Amino acid sequence: xxxxxxxxxxxxxxxxxxxxxxxxxxxxxxxxxxxxxxxxxxxxxxxxxxxxxxxxxxxxxxxxxxxxxxxxxxxxxxxxxxxxxxxxxxxxxxxxxxxxxxxxxxxxxxxxxxxxxxxxxxxxxxxxxxxxxxxxxxxxxxxxxxxxxxxxxxxxxxxxxxxxxxxxxxxxxxxxxxxxxxxxxxxxxxxxxxxxxxxxxxxxxxxxxxxxxxxxxxxxxxxxxxxxxxxxxxxxxxxxxxxxx
Amino acid sequence: xxxxxxxxxxxxxxxxxxxxxxxxxxxxxxxxxxxxxxxxxxxxxxxxxxxxxxxxxxxxxxxxxxxxxxxxxxxxxxxxxxxxxxx
Numbered sequence: 001x002x003x004x005x006x007x008x009x010x011x012x013x014x015x016x017x018x019x020x021x022x023x024x025x026x027x028x029x030x031x032x033x034x035x036x037x038x039x040x041x042x043x044x045x046x047x048x049x050x051x052x053x054x055x056x057x058x059x060x061x062x063x064x065x066x067x068x069x070x071x072x073x074x075x076x077x078x079x080x081x082x083x084x085x086x087x088x089x090x091x092x093x094x095x096x097x098x099x100x101x102x103x104x105x106x107x108x109x110x111x112x113x114x115x116x117x118x119x120x121x122x123x124x125x126x127x128x129x130x131x132x133x134x135x136x137x138x139x140x141x142x143x144x145x146x147x148x149x150x151x152x153x154x155x156x157x158x159x160x161x162x163x164x165x166x167x168x169x170x171x172x173x174x175x176x177x178x179x180x181x182x183x184x185x186x187x188x189x190x191x192x193x194x195x196x197x198x199x200x201x202x203x204x205x206x207x208x209x210x211x212x213x214x215x216x217x218x219x220x221x222x223x224x225x226x227x228x229x230x231x232x233x234x235x236x237x238x239x240x241x242x243x244x245x
Numbered sequence: 246x247x248x249x250x251x252x253x254x255x256x257x258x259x260x261x262x263x264x265x266x267x268x269x270x271x272x273x274x275x276x277x278x279x280x281x282x283x284x285x286x287x288x289x290x291x292x293x294x295x296x297x298x299x300x301x302x303x304x305x306x307x308x309x310x311x312x313x314x315x316x317x318x319x320x321x322x323x324x325x326x327x328x329x330x331x332x
Contacts, residue, residue, distance in 0.1 A: 002332060003330055009332075078252075079253050087250065108324065108326040111323040115324045123312065125312050127310065142313065146291050148307070148308060150289065150303075153305075157284050157285060161278045164272045168264060173269065188253060
């Protein structure tokens with residue numbers, strides 16, 4: 001628990017907070033002007049956020065015992081810095097409680113919480129026209145204005161997954177193993193070189209440490225032909241979001 | 246709603262334009278779906294025209310979203326702020 005100012009308490013959500021989070025999440029979607037209603041129900045909150053393998057962690061802000069906001073984050077991996085990170089899926093502060101540093105306090109609590117499990121960076125997406133939020137985000141971090149996001153969902157996602165049934169006769173795909181780290185490192189170095197980033201040290205060891213230990217931070221798929229490795233992709237399968245906008 | 250985030254995609258230059266990237270993205274979508282996921286998301290440099298053209302055939306571009314992050318220094322500063330508030 002955290003308390004940054006009198007009467008403000010930041011605490012971890014419990015399964016019993018399902019209805020509260022679902023309601024605040026619905027309000028968040030509405031405030032953002034989303035054309036679709038949020039599908040984040042109390043039941044989904046309990047199913048995905050608790051149990052043996054929780055997919056996210058959630059912190060609630062309360063003023064004098066009444067809830068005014070929440071932050072939800074999930075594990076992520078950063079191949080620019082080769083370290084674990086957190087992805088902030090949701091940040092919400094009730095309209096009447098805005099302008100009092102509660103959003104920033106929730107972000108800081110999420111960072112402090114993530115750091116306990118080894119995270120050293122944080123990523124999130126914002127609505128380009130949400131200027132008040134961007135003001136806060138530029139203070140605590142920075143915008144990657146040179147990046148464009150892509151999302152496959154609904155029919156596109158199903159169509160894409162179905163393409164995986166088609167086998168090529170010149171290459172085949174398989175999940176990576178620890179022995180593939182040197183190849184992954186080679187590909188990652190080539191990729192970073194292509195986008196003009198400086199070379200990094202110890203790629204192979206860091207990929208082995210973070211991807212193939214007891215609590216892997218990422219998964220990768222490799223394509224290979226009979227003669228050579230072709231390519232690799234890192235898929236960070238455990239990210240969670242309210243829903244892509 | 247859960248989904249997958251794609252971080253890196255690389256194909257050896259000699260093997261480009263032969264369906265390898267599409268197959269890798271598809272396999273990632275499949276892996277995400279098998280874990281209960283309902284979407285796959287990724288990002289690309291805005292000036293990478295080739296990649297963007299290709300990605301538009303598989304997915305929806307989300308130009309209204311801006312990606313933000315805290316690098317290790319910014320992250321440490323933020324987390325330190327909260328550390329002093331622990332109760």
